[in-house]
Amino acid sequence: MRHRGISVGFGVMVWGVLSLGVSGTPATAASVTFQFTGQLTFVESLLETATGISAGNSFIGTYTFDPTTLGSTFDPFVTVYSGAITNATASIGANVVLSPSLPYSSSITIVNRPAPVSGPDYSTSFSSFSVNQQSINGIRLNALNIGLVDPLATAFNNTALPTTPPSLGSFATKSASFYFLNELNGYGGAATGEIHSLTAVPIPAAVLLFGSGLTALIGLGAGSWRRKQIRVA
Secondary structure, eight states: OEEEEEEEEEOOOOOTTOOOOOOOOOOOTTOEEEEEEEEEEEEOHHHHHHHOOOTTOEEEEEEEEOTTOOOEEEETTEEEEETOEEEEEEEETTEEEEEEEOOSEEEEEEEEEESOOOSOBEEEEEEOOOTTOOEETTEEEEEEEEEEEETTOOSOSSOOOOSSOOOGGGOSEEEEEEEEEETTTEEEEEEEEEEEEEEEESOOHHHHHHHHHHHHHHHHHHHHHHHHHHHHO
């Protein structure tokens, strides 16, 4: 039996009130953007008290990556694509916790090895310095990790960087973990949740064409039905 999965993690490292003017860079023509959504299931009390973020809040975010990034293979079953992510965003409830940001460092890790094995099969992680990072009462997002775990080893056949979102139905665990920094006291608390969707943004052209074709067929069918109705009348 093989164990496959994905782990996505991005860390937003902001040291106090460091004023380093780094802005998000536009995606290149080759870039791919995934959007993730979900709901928090646990929030540490110090984070909830300071920010109002609580279990049950929905979250949404995006990460853009370069699919041509070369991976580092540490063994036949693990490939790490360092520096792959070029932009990221995140919001929890009504709070923007990560404005469009160019990561200081990032990685996407793909694991496809025999079970049992610990850790996610698909992961994304990045760290970012930016003067534009959002703060809620002095609390800033410090890191975000997305991890997808497939204990049945059906998600992947290799460790190539996927350019289309893996199906969430292939994973037993679909988690997102948010770690916050208190600008005055250090650690600001953590929140975890379950990912409900992982989609490409924008919708791939092939899907749009399929949808257009389907709409045209429906339109033709409706026109034919109307003509038949007129003849019957």
